[in-house]
Amino acid sequence: MAQPPYPPEPDDPDDATIADEEWPVAEQYRVQPRSRPPEEDDGTIVIHQDTAPQGPVRRFPPDLGPGLLLALLGILLIVVLVPAGIWLAGRDDDESDAAPTTSSLDTTTQSTGTQTTTTAPPPRTVPELTGLTFEEARALLQPTNVSVVRVFSLESDAPVGEVVEQSPASGARILPDTVVVLTVAPERVTVPSVEGLQRSEAVSILRQAGLGARVRSVSSTEREGTVVSQSPEPDEEVAPRAVVVLEVARPKPPPPVTIVVPRLVGLEAAEARDQLRQLGLRVTQRPAESEQPKGTVVRQSPGPGTKLQEGQAVLLAISTGPARVSVPDVVGLDEESAREQLESAGFAVQIVDEPTETVEEDGIVVGQEPAGGSSTPKGSIVSITVSRFG
Known part of the structure; x- marks a missing residue:
């Protein structure tokens, strides 16, 4: 049985206007209610079409209600967040699997579910290299994949090209790419004789032989600039770039005046x-x-x-002139005592007599010039006055 396209008309005529009153829309957008067509006996529904043209019909969204909105929002969050969480979890697993451990030299690489393990090469023991030639030592080190550096010892007397020192020492444990330094005895150079030559010529000969020169001036009877001695001596064997000390005659000083x-x-x-x-x-x-x-x-x-x-x-x-001496005070002394004191002090004595009527004053010094205690140049004359009775 076919269902009618419209719901049954309400029993209360007022119900037909409730929907119109609850829609707050303009008049031109209102949809006129359609009356229910009469039922035919054969079950056919006839729809009557108005002859007047109708304006466009506006369709309004259904009223979803708050419950349905919350349900849709929850579904949306699940769709977005669940794949993101799965992706992050897989990424963390990849990073933890790819991280190397500090307790082992083995390294593991995670790639599309397959693990590849690479083991670091073990350390090697440095062999004894001293006494070998440089080429022999380098060949012996070649399997260890180390870098070899050669230096020369200017003080070694070993045969040319022989390794005289090594670093690291023999027995040390090293890894590939370690630098091994080998000290090698260099070639020897014969010192030429330059004694008796002029300074410039001697220095030139030494440089041509691959040697250095240091000049020191010395006093000599030889002509100025002449090499009077050298060290090392001629024909000695030395290392390349060794320094030869030359003693050269300096200019003769002019004769003293x-x-x-x-x-x-x-x-x-x-x-x-x-x-x-x-x-x-x-x-x-x-x-x-x-x-x-x-x-x-x-x-x-x-x-x-x-x-x-x-x-x-x-x-x-x-x-600075004569020394000044303090004059002794001789007043009251007899003439002889006064003379002794003054002469002992370095003075010359002059006597001046003065008469007196008192016998007790006879021969007594009653005055002096300069006065006693004054400072007078040594050797000066001191005049004393002596009383004379009768």
Whole structure:
């Protein structure tokens, strides 16, 4: 039995207008309700078409309701998140499988589900290489896949090309690509003889032989620039680039100038200094007590007539004048005692008599000049006054 295309018309006529009132749309978009066609006996439904043209019919989305919306949102999240989680989990597994372990030298590579393991080569033992030639040592090291560096020892007396030292030492454990340094005895060079040659020629010959040169100037009777000795000696065997020390005659100094020292005693100090400096001599001086006037040369060393070389020194003793001495106080002493004290102090004594009427004062010093306690140049005259009775 065919189902009618429209739902049955409600019993309450007001129900037909409820849908229209609940749709908040403009009038031109309203759809006129269709009346239910009459049922025919043969079950055929006849649809009556209006002759007037109708405007376009707008279809509205169905009312899904909140429950259906939440269900659709949950399905969408499942569709997106589940594949992403599966992809991340597989990526973490790949990374953990590809990471090398620190406790083993084996390495594992993860590729499309198949594991490939590579084992690092084991370390090798360094053999004893000293005493071999460099070529023999290099051939012996070739299976170990190491790098070989050759250096030369300039102080070795071993045969040419022989390994005299190795690093690492024999017995050491090494890995491929390790650098092994071999010290090898170099070729020997015969030192040519350059004694008696000029400096430039000797240096040129040594350089042509593959040797270095170091020049040292020495005093010699040979002509200036002549090689007077060499070290190492001629015909010695040395390493290439060894240095040969050459002793070369330096220029002869000019003969020394001889200067005769003049007599300077009795001259003023300034005049004596000028004479010595004009002759090319140096001057040193020191003070000296003397009876000579202050500033006078009283001694010289060396003495007059001595021969000196230019730049040597002459010592001058310059007078500071007589020494000053404290005058003894002799007033009240007898004449003889006073004279002894003054002469002992370095003074000359002058006696002046003065009469007295007192017998007790006879021969007594009653005065002196300079007075006792004053400072007077040594050798000066001290005058004393002595009383005379009768």
